[in-house]
Amino acid sequence: MPRFFFTGPLEYIANGPICMWKTSTCFLTVALAAASAQTPPSQSAPLPGQPQTPPAGRGRGGFQQPMPPGPNPNSQYRLGPDSLAQEGVPKGEIRGPFVIPSKVYPGTQHTYWVYVPAQYDPAVPASLMVFQDGQAFMDPNGDLRAQNVMDNLIYRREIPVMIGVFINPGRRPDQPEPSPQTGWGDGTTNRGIEYNTPDDKYARVITEELMPELYKSYNISKDPEQHGIGGSSSGAIAAFSVAWERPDDFRKVLSSVGSFVNLHGGYVYPERVLASEKKPIRVFLCDGRNDNRGFGRNGYDEKRDWFYQNVRLMKALTAKGYDVNYAWGMNLHGQKYSGMILPDMMRWLWRDGPVSTDPNDMVERSFRQAVARKPENQQKP
Numbered sequence: 001m002p003r004f005f006f007t008g009p010l011e012y013i014a015n016g017p018i019c020m021w022k023t024s025t026c027f028l029t030v031a032l033a034a035a036s037a038q039t040p041p042s043q044s045a046p047l048p049g050q051p052q053t054p055p056a057g058r059g060r061g062g063f064q065q066p067m068p069p070g071p072n073p074n075s076q077y078r079l080g081p082d083s084l085a086q087e088g089v090p091k092g093e094i095r096g097p098f099v100i101p102s103k104v105y106p107g108t109q110h111t112y113w114v115y116v117p118a119q120y121d122p123a124v125p126a127s128l129m130v131f132q133d134g135q136a137f138m139d140p141n142g143d144l145r146a147q148n149v150m151d152n153l154i155y156r157r158e159i160p161v162m163i164g165v166f167i168n169p170g171r172r173p174d175q176p177e178p179s180p181q182t183g184w185g186d187g188t189t190n191r192g193i194e195y196n197t198p199d200d201k202y203a204r205v206i207t208e209e210l211m212p213e214l215y216k217s218y219n220i221s222k223d224p225e226q227h228g229i230g231g232s233s234s235g236a237i238a239a240f241s242v243a244w245e246r247p248d249d250f251r252k253v254l255s256s257v258g259s260f261v262n263l264h265g266g267y268v269y270p271e272r273v274l275a276s277e278k279k280p281i282r283v284f285l286c287d288g289r290n291d292n293r294g295f296g297r298n299g300y301d302e303k304r305d306w307f308y309q310n311v312r313l314m315k316a317l318t319a320k321g322y323d324v325n326y327a328w329g330m331n332l333h334g335q336k337y338s339g340m341i342l343p344d345m346m347r348w349l350w351r352d353g354p355v356s357t358d359p360n361d362m363v364e365r366s367f368r369q370a371v372a373r374k375p376e377n378q379q380k381p
Contacts, residue, residue, distance in 0.1 A: 065295050073290040074336040077329070082152050082343035083145050089155045090118030090370040092147060092164075094138060097177075100213055104204045108170035108190050111177055112210065113138060114218075115147050115164030117154050118370035125221035127162035127350070128214070129228045130206065130242075130250075132195065132235030134166025136335070139180045143339035144232070149346060155367050159350040160226070163218050167210060169194055169235075184233075195234035196264040198272075202238050203245035211249070224280075228349055230254030232335050237266045243281045244269070252349045253283045256338030257291055257331075260313050262303035270309075270316035282323040284345045285314050286338045288331030306333065 067073075085091070096113035113134055120126055129150070131137040137146040146164065153159040168178050169191035178185035185191040194202045206229070214220055221227075227250045231239040236258030243250040260266050287310040294305030302308055307328075317324040325348050331337035338345070356364040 065293055067290065073288065073330045073332050074334065077331060077336040077340045079143070079145065079339055080343070083148050083339065085148050086152055089151050090368075092117040092120075092151055092154075094147060094166075096166075098213070100209050102170055102205060102209060104201050104209065105170050105190055105194065108172055110167055110170050110205065110210070112165055112167040114214070115150060115166065116218075117150060117161055117163075119154055119161045119368045120163065120218075120373075121161075121371045122219050122373070124161070125219050125223075125226075127160045127226040127228070128165070128220050129162050129230065129252075129346075130165040130167060130210070130239075132167060132169070132229075132231030132238050133178070133184055133191075133233075134168050135177075135179045136184065136232065137230075138166045142180060143335035144342060145339070146342065149343050153343060153346060157364070157368055158347050160353045161368070162226075162228075162350075163214070163220055165210070165214065167206075170205070186234075191234060192263065195231075195238035196259060196266050198237075198241060198264070198266050198268055200241075200245040203242045203249075206242050207246050207249045224249055224251045228252035228254065230256075231258075232256035232338060233333065234259045234263070237269075240269070240283070243283075244272075244279065247279045247281050251281045253281060254342075254345050254349060255283065255285045255310075256335060256342075257287050257306060257333050258285065258310055258313075259306065260309040261292075261294075261306055262301070267303045267309050267312075270312045273313070273316040273320055273322075278320050278322065282349060283317060283325075284349055285310055285324070285326040286329070286341065286345065287311075287326075288329045288333075288337055290330055291333045 093116045094113050095116060097111045098113070099109050099111050102108045102110060111134075115138070117126075131146055136142055137144045139145070140147075146166075150159070150162065150164055154161055169185050169189045171177065171185065171189035175188055176182045176185075178189060178191070182188075194205070224247065229239040229242050229250045230236070230253065233256070236255035237260055240253050240255055240258065240260075243253045260269055287307050289307055291306035291310075292304070293307060294301045294303070296304065310326075311328075314324060314326045327337075327341055327345075329337035358364070
């Protein structure tokens with residue numbers, strides 16, 4: 001079973017097959033019984049008496065990482081019901097792909113898709129969540145399946161009605177589009193430079209190139225408290241950099257196995273956090289003890305240790321008084337762990353939406369139903 005670590009005091013609550021850990025701000029629920037109902041990982045558990053050898057880990061650059069004895073560190077992580085399509089839950093629509101040329105990175109373009117929840121009403125401003133490496137977050141057979149998470153949580157009023165955006169890293173027109181079939185775009189797109197460089201250029205892509213296109217087509221709240229941004233690996237440091245550089249545009253950050261390491265200098269953020277005035281952003285960090293740990297041909301380099309650098313960033317944010325939450329698993333670099341807890345990360349980030357306590361408010365006490373939309377609205381980008 002995974003372990004969850006939080007910044008606040010923990011209270012353990014047992015309730016039959018469900019166990020919860022309570023912080024001062026949220027519940028994180030782990031459905032212990034649900035694991036047996038899910039399809040087990042493809043790696044079979046070793047038989048008694050057989051050696052339990054984890055997979056050979058390779059960090060950035062292909063160098064083999066030393067691994068602890070025992071089963072595959074990802075073996076305990078699988079998707080729960082909040083990440084799967086559920087009967088009776090209205091399904092949102094994914095529109096696209098759409099392409100915007102980039103002036104920030106001349107000669108490149110960004111492809112994106114838009115998730116429109118069934119409950120979206122053009123007359124009511126919606127919240128916004130932007131996912132980097134969009135192809136991975138919306139892959140219906142992948143480890144994240146963010147559209148299912150949003151469908152389920154919006155329906156149950158656990159997050160606000162929100163437009164979701166899945167944006168891929170920039171690429172030249174002659175370069176392949178990242179996809180579940182072609183990969184994430186490392187080495188074949190502008191992903192490395194855009195995502196890993198700790199400057200404001202990618203923040204400009206989002207705020208100056210993407211956002212105006214979204215505002216043209218959707219009624220999105222202008223309140224930065226209603227704008228969230230997230231990503232995994234290099235996409236996570238990119239998401240953090242957007243909120244860090246543009247807190248007047250984005251104030252919620254979801255980070256999975258964030259590459260706050262020396263790919264292009266990203267290890268500098270803890271020092272920047274401590275040296276700067278506190279910014280009005282909320283951050284959930286997720287990583288694993290068996291992420292890339294900084295072992296290379298020349299030995300150990302802490303600036304290339306993903307887990308160490310994520311913990312450093314968490315400590316800096318905590319020391320500075322940020323609204324920060326975090327969860328450390330056993331996982332390798334990837335989305336197995338973050339995919340499992342993505343619903344809880346979203347609940348925590350979006351926990352302070354308006355709520356009615358009127359016992360006679362039957363709208364508040366009902367699931368959110370789909371909104372009938374005119375056919376022409378469904379053709380918008």
